Amino acid sequence: MATVLVRRRFPRLSRVTAALLTSSAPCKAEGGGGRRKEEEEEEEENPKKGAAIQLLTPPGYRVLHNPAAYARSKAGSSLQALGDAPSGSAVPAASSQLLPPARNALAKPPRRKKTPLRAKQEVEKEQSELHDSKEDPRVFQRGRPEYKSLCYDRFEPLEALPGEEAEAILLGVTSRGGNQSPAAIAECFHKLSRLPEEHHAALLAEPGFDALSRCAVEQIQSFPTPQLVEILKACVRLGVPPTHPLLDACECDFCRRAWAMSLEQLLLVADCWRCLQRAVPSYLSILFSYAARSCKDLALPQLVQLLYIIGEGRRAPPELVQKLEGLIWKHLDACTLEEVGAISLGLFKSLSTVPERLVRRIADRVAPELEEMSTYALVNVLKLLRYARLDHLPLLRELGRVIPPRIPTTNVQGLMHVALTCSSLHYYDEAVLAAVAAALPSKVAYCRSKDAAKFLWSFGCLDYEPPNEEEFYSSLIEHARRKLREFDRFPEHLLTGLLGLAFVGRFPEELIDYALSEDFVQKTRNSKYELGKDLFTLGRSVEIECPGYRGSRLGPQLYQEMTQLVLAFAQQEIFVRPEIVEAVSLLESVLGGPEYVKSHMILPHTRSGDLEVQLAADGRPVPFNVQDSAGRELRDIGVSLTDDLMAQLLKGKWSSQPRWGAENEAAAPPWEPRGENQAPQTPFSGRSDTASSSFHVLPPPGGCLDAPSSPAPPQQPGGVKLAIQVSNRNHYCYLSKRLLGLHRLKRRQLRLLGYVVLELPFWEWFPLLKRTRSEKLSYLHYKVFDPALLRGAP
Numbered sequence: 051m052a053t054v055l056v057r058r059r060f061p062r063l064s065r066v067t068a069a070l071l072t073s074s075a076p077c078k079a080e081g082g083g084g085r086r087k088e089e090e091e092e093e094e095e096n097p098k099k100g101a102a103i104q105l106l107t108p109p110g111y112r113v114l115h116n117p118a119a120y121a122r123s124k125a126g127s128s129l130q131a132l133g134d135a136p137s138g139s140a141v142p143a144a145s146s147q148l149l150p151p152a153r154n155a156l157a158k159p160p161r162r163k164k165t166p167l168r169a170k171q172e173v174e175k176e177q178s179e180l181h182d183s184k185e186d187p188r189v190f191q192r193g194r195p196e197y198k199s200l201c202y203d204r205f206e207p208l209e210a211l212p213g214e215e216a217e218a219i220l221l222g223v224t225s226r227g228g229n230q231s232p233a234a235i236a237e238c239f240h241k242l243s244r245l246p247e248e249h250h251a252a253l254l255a256e257p258g259f260d261a262l263s264r265c266a267v268e269q270i271q272s273f274p275t276p277q278l279v280e281i282l283k284a285c286v287r288l289g290v291p292p293t294h295p296l297l298d299a300c301e302c303d304f305c306r307r308a309w310a311m312s313l314e315q316l317l318l319v320a321d322c323w324r325c326l327q328r329a330v331p332s333y334l335s336i337l338f339s340y341a342a343r344s345c346k347d348l349a350l351p352q353l354v355q356l357l358y359i360i361g362e363g364r365r366a367p368p369e370l371v372q373k374l375e376g377l378i379w380k381h382l383d384a385c386t387l388e389e390v391g392a393i394s395l396g397l398f399k400s401l402s403t404v405p406e407r408l409v410r411r412i413a414d415r416v417a418p419e420l421e422e423m424s425t426y427a428l429v430n431v432l433k434l435l436r437y438a439r440l441d442h443l444p445l446l447r448e449l450g451r452v453i454p455p456r457i458p459t460t461n462v463q464g465l466m467h468v469a470l471t472c473s474s475l476h477y478y479d480e481a482v483l484a485a486v487a488a489a490l491p492s493k494v495a496y497c498r499s500k501d502a503a504k505f506l507w508s509f510g511c512l513d514y515e516p517p518n519e520e521e522f523y524s525s526l527i528e529h530a531r532r533k534l535r536e537f538d539r540f541p542e543h544l545l546t547g548l549l550g551l552a553f554v555g556r557f558p559e560e561l562i563d564y565a566l567s568e569d570f571v572q573k574t575r576n577s578k579y580e581l582g583k584d585l586f587t588l589g590r591s592v593e594i595e596c597p598g599y600r601g602s603r604l605g606p607q608l609y610q611e612m613t614q615l616v617l618a619f620a621q622q623e624i625f626v627r628p629e630i631v632e633a634v635s636l637l638e639s640v641l642g643g644p645e646y647v648k649s650h651m652i653l654p655h656t657r658s659g660d661l662e663v664q665l666a667a668d669g670r671p672v673p674f675n676v677q678d679s680a681g682r683e684l685r686d687i688g689v690s691l692t693d694d695l696m697a698q699l700l701k702g703k704w705s706s707q708p709r710w711g712a713e714n715e716a717a718a719p720p721w722e723p724r725g726e727n728q729a730p731q732t733p734f735s736g737r738s739d740t741a742s743s744s745f746h747v748l749p750p751p752g753g754c755l756d757a758p759s760s761p762a763p764p765q766q767p768g769g770v771k772l773a774i775q776v777s778n779r780n781h782y783c784y785l786s787k788r789l790l791g792l793h794r795l796k797r798r799q800l801r802l803l804g805y806v807v808l809e810l811p812f813w814e815w816f817p818l819l820k821r822t823r824s825e826k827l828s829y830l831h832y833k834v835f836d837p838a839l840l841r842g843a844p
Contacts, residue, residue, distance in 0.1 A: 184324075184327070187358065187361075187392065187395060189388055190358075190386070190388040190391065194386075199314050199318065200314055200352065201317070201318060201321040202283055202318070204325075209244060213249065215241070216249075219241060219258075220242075220259065220261075222238075223261050232269050232273045232274070232277060235265050235273075236277040238262055239262070240284055243285075245288075254290065266296055266299070267296060270299045275310075275311055279315060286322050286326055292326050297326065304333060308333070308336040309340070316341075317352065317356065317359065319333070320333065320334065321359065324359065331363075331365075338360075341356055342367070342369065342370045342373060345370075345373040348377055350381045350385065353374065353381060354385070354389045354392050354393060357396030358396050359396075360396050360399075361397070364399055366400045366402055371397075375404075375405065379408070383415065387424070390412060390427065391426065391429075391430040391431060394412060394430045395433065397434055397437075398430070398434045404437070409438040412434065413440065413442035416428075416445065418448075420448045420449065421448075425453075425460050429467045431445075432468065435475065436475065439475070441477070449479070450479040453468060453482055453485070454482055461493075462490070462493045465489065465493070466500075466505060468486065470504050472512060473509075473511035473512050476511075478512050478514065478786060483512065484516055488516070490526075494529045497529055498533075499530070500540065502529050502530050503547035504547075506546070506548075507546045508550070512783060512790070512791070513790060523556060526547075527556075527558050530558075531561065541570060541581060542577055542584075545574070545581055545584040545588065547561075548588055549588060552587070552592075553791030553792065557592060557596050557599070559599065562599070562601060563602050564602075566585070566588070567602040568602070568605075582608065582612050582615070583612055583616065585608065585612075586612035586613075587792075589603065589604040589655075590609075591795065595798075595799065616655070617651065619657075620651055620659060624659045625649055629776055629778070629815060630659060630661075630776050633661060637834070640834065641663065641671045642671060642673075645673040645674070645675045646664075646671040646674075647661055648662045648675040652773055652800065652803075653796055653803075658793070658796065660773045660774065660775065661774035662675075662773060663772040665834075665839070666769045672769065771804060772808050773800045773805040776810045777793075777809055777811055779812060781793045781812075787811075787813070806839055808834070810830075815829075
């Protein structure tokens with residue numbers, strides 16, 4: 051009956067009301083639901099930089115009212131993804147695949163008639179997959195009655211307003227014009243907000259509501275603060291658009307009177323702005339300044355609600371966050387698990403520098419109770435661990451026990467964050483990854499482009515191919531094809547996904563052709579991320595692993611720019627590492643001089659260094675680094691010009707042959723291979739500790755690679771080119787000897803180019819750095835002159 055009354059008495063919007071009533075059933079939307087806006091593509095990571103928030107002081111504070119400044123405001127912040135550090139995939143070189151285009155690969159199945167039960171199941175499944183970015187983070191507010199005074203309660207029971215009473219209110223407003231008291235205006239808003247939700251759109255379009263809003267704006271400064279708060283809450287219930295002029299006036303006046311309000315009122319108003327999806331940086335600046343002055347007096351609910359507001363605003367003054375850290379320590383044990391999840395999400399979204407000890411304390415708090423924690427709160431804690439790059443082993447091990455049974459009922463975004471946390475922390479847990487892979491194909495339709503890319507990255511990073519690998523990868527690749535145009539807006543996601551595929555030796559031709567096209571490369575230049583190195587890695591990998599590829603390729607200028615950039619980084623950060631400097635110096639002694647070893651990047655696109663050594667078929671080292679060796683001798687060897695030396699030079703010969711240091715330290719010539727069963731002269735044992743921090747070295751002379759370098763002498767038939775890898779912990783999964791994807795890709799490509807990969811594993815080499823020189827020389831001799839290397843040469 052109420053519906054009929056509204057249609058008859060609001061004639062100008064009867065069509066709108068009818069449309070709302072007929073479309074109120076949930077509707078299926080491609081890729082995860084129509085409720086999810088593209089502005090939320092990066093909802094919880096790497097938000098766009100908004101207005102800088104600074105702490106303010108009350109005296110002399112002024113707010114200028116400029117409604118036009120908010121005419122284009124939108125809810126929340128649009129966020130972009132990052133690339134975590136590249137990581138791995140263990141796929142033999144022969145398994146590298148150039149997948150053909152699949153424009154017509156999937157025939158459209160015949161449409162089957164849906165039964166009511168099936169339709170209901172599909173609706174329920176879609177609802178379970180939808181992530182409500184507005185309400186999901188607010189679950190903690192239902193845990194304590196104190197939050198009722200700090201936040202808007204959408205579940206507050208209200209008696210529905212009949213349609214005829216709403217019409218009477220609007221008629222009264224129109225007839226009285228602006229001759230209404232502030233109390234009467236506030237009462238009108240409160241009553242109208244009790245209309246059933248399906249009538250809100252019709253109400254907002256009524257001239258009477260416009261007249262009521264004008265009355266409120268004209269008398270905005272006359273409202274007592276509680277009445278103005280009630281008007282704002284009514285706007286939330288009615289779903290007033292964030293750019294409405296009434297909200298412009300409310301924001302201006304709340305900023306004006308903020309210093310006279312209580313902290314509870316300030317937090318409640320901030321919560322209403324969040325519900326209205328309106329960005330209010332000026333108001334938040336005042337709130338944060340106010341909170342910084344009264345931090346010591348914050349109760350637990352006020353602290354959690356403030357951190358929630360900080361997170362939703364995506365920014366906070368560093369000095370405020372520092373003050374709140376002590377309060378978190380104070381109240382953490384008294385927090386519910388949902389509140390701990392809210393605290394973690396607030397710290398994560400704020401992009402503040404969080405001390406490792408605080409993150410570890412939070413992990414300590416939840417690890418014993420992980421099973422009682424909701425999946426949403428648990429994922430929030432994982433986000434904070436990922437952001438802080440904190441390896442909390444008790445929590446991660448408990449995660450491997452708790453999360454796999456929940457995965458079938460966890461929505462696809464939650465699964466993405468679980469997988470991404472494992473890959474970001476380099477933590478390999480087969481049970482977790484297998485459960486995610488098994489559940490994903492049936493949920494892939496709900497993936498955003500970001501989600502699909504992060505799944506591909508995470509599995510490639512950890513070098514994991516699940517039991518259902520073909521179904522897993524084909525579903526994600528096909529979904530990426532369907533989302534191809536979304537990558538125009540978020541090019542970093544496409545490169546993230548393609549690199550993850552490259553780690554496991556998969557190269558879908560259509561997607562690669564698009565990613566390496568000139569149009570797409572131009573889009574990457576407009577991104578706020580530096581994507582050149584990712585393009586570099588992808589382009590070179592395709593050239594090495596897919597010789598039959600005929601699609602788009604990167605231009606030589608980009609290759610040259612990225613090579614120079616990577617080499618400049620290597621000179622400062624890679625070639626100067628103590629473990630590499632020591633290896634180069636000792637190998638020169640073992641082999642006979644600097645011309646026998648070259649410290650450079652054989653594959654610059656893999657972003658790590660190599661020590662190249664070449665051996666002839668008989669095992670003798672080949673002097674191939676002549677250019678660097680000559681330069682080093684001139685730089686490093688000081689020669690006195692004596693009469694004897696001049697005589698020798700004039701005669702055109704030396705009276706004796708130069709001797710290298712290795713001859714003084716090894717009884718046999720350095721190139722003499724040891725027997726197959728000969729053990730190293732020194733046993734190697736010890737912990738996998740890094741070298742002492744007091745171990746300082748100078749940069750290796752000639753340790754950098756010029757681009758392009760001069761070609762090396764041709765390799766002798768039957769010889770071998772060694773690509774020696776001085777590895778470290780960051781090349782492997784956490785607490786394991788499982789290589790990460792980027793390094794697996796590198797070694798695969800080195801073998802394709804004819805190199806034999808020889809590793810100095812960190813668990814052997816790092817402890818040796820503290821041992822004697824003779825022990826290190828013996829170890830390197832044992833490694834380099836292994837007869838198995840010659841047998842394994844291509």
